């Protein structure tokens with residue numbers, strides 16, 4: 001036998017042995033809980049549920065309950081969870097037993113460095129301790145004027161788009177114009193997060209364009225999604241190869257003459273990460289230098305000074321200052337602070353864009369509620385409008401029409417519309433976790449075992465994958481009522497009459513935001529939820545008094561009316577259905593006209 005044959009046989013024997021072991025371990029650790037039949041012999045139900053599977057994700061939970069066995073790739077099974085007690089156990093009580101996956105953490109570390117979404121255990125706890133106060137209500141109050149300036153710019157752009165197409169004022173009020181709002185909402189979110197979180201004046205709305213850095217930030221999410229296929233090998237490489245070999249492998253993988261699409265995507269992602277990294281470093285150095293010079297925080301009115309767009313009131317500046325004055329034991333390293341910058345942008349950009357887009361779409365679909373909301377906002381503007389003495393944030397004629405933080409955050413119908421939209425259409429519908437040891441998951445609502453018995457606890461082996469279904473939890477009829485899947489903002493208005501939505505005889509979800517799971521629960525819940533809520537509310541409060549939104553109704557040149565479909569591909573993305581659209585490209589065409597005085 002030649003050496004080559006010997007190596008070949010050894011490799012085959014090893015692979016066969018691994019397969020047999022894997023099969024035996026899967027059998028021994030099979031999930032004893034009911035679930036849907038397998039849809040494909042090797043893909044299982046992966047595509048069936050998680051590629052544009054909004055309705056399936058709900059149907060499966062409605063049919064099998066709050067814990068369901070889902071067959072996925074190559075015979076693996078995942079536990080799909082939406083039961084309230086199970087989610088409390090997984091996310092709050094036993095969080096260290098149910099952690100983020102290796103591949104998620106390793107990829108995040110490569111892309112973002114040592115930010116919150118790349119760390120575990122004590123390091124993650126230390127980072128949260130430092131960062132939680134940065135997102136306090138007091139800091140949000142300080143930031144609102146920055147967000148308001150951006151919302152006003154967005155409004156001015158949309159209004160001028162409407163005006164430029166009509167001859168006179170009278171016609172302007174009558175005529176509806178169809179505009180794809182998605183690119184504008186995306187730029188507005190980008191500006192909000194760059195200015196509010198980084199103190200970086202991105203000016204994506206102002207210029208209608210993006211510089212290299214902001215373009216990289218916007219493209220990051222889509223390119224991460226396009227390269228998900230290489231994710232499973234990253235932890236193996238990170239564990240087994242030195243930094244030198246990791247770099248070498250990356251150089252080989254992204255070599256310019258490799259022609260496949262996945263290689264092109266990897267090359268693009270590498271470039272995006274390099275641009276993001278060097279720009280973030282420059283911004284970070286500026287903030288540190290400002291701190292060392294002990295520059296006082298000038299008033300917000302002096303925007304866009306040396307400290308960046310928010311005059312040192314941005315989250316990063318606050319973070320750098322808080323870190324410098326904290327004890328040695330709590331202090332974060334420069335690489336940890338830098339990691340947070342990139343993470344915030346990634347975590348806050350597409351999530352908030354999707355939420356604002358969905359809220360506008362729902363209001364377009366429900367003109368009656370849109371009108372009631374407009375009346376509420378205009379009434380508050382008339383009663384509580386805060387003067388903007390120096391008009392420093394003014395970029396349009398109505399820049400002084402601003403509400404204070406407390407008024408904006410407490411408008412009942414605005415609150416109800418935002419909550420109901422975030423509940424029904426969570427920007428991140430499903431997340432995954434993995435067990436670090438064998439464990440039990442208790443249930444509030446019993447389910448059926450694989451053999452049909454009623455069970456209220458499920459045993460899971462070490463390394464079991466779980467899917468946290470935020471979507472199914474937020475639609476659970478046993479908790480939210482029979483109309484759980486209907487968009488009814490007024491369910492939130494009843495809370496003033498002692499009815500708490502999402503609390504059925506004391507059974508509720510552990511979510512940090514009105515007991516819905518949209519921003520998750522526990523130590524890894526969304527740190528930026530107050531920022532997101534403020535931004536969504538401010539955009540709506542600024543646009544609605546000026547612009548009326550409706551669904552497209554005019555046929556195009558081929559006689560087709562645009563019908564919008566929300567595709568669930570990790571995020572919810574609006575696309576235009578065929579034949580009027582391609583069903584793929586993100587678009588949100590809405591018919592708009594100026595509000596009649």
Ligand code: HEM
Pocket residue numbers: 116117128197343344345347348349351352355426427428431518519520523524525526527528529531532
């Ligand atoms: C509607 C908007 C948003 C939604 C629905 C949302 C939702 C979520 C969810 C579900 C998680 C948990 C992810 C996981 O465990 O894998 C999360 C984490 C996170 N979010 Fe948000 N988010 C939003 C906006 C924002 C904004 C505006 C920021 C920053 C300014 C932000 C920063 C973060 C960070 C840093 C984490 C990681 C927290 C940790 O691991 O400790 N998010 N978000």
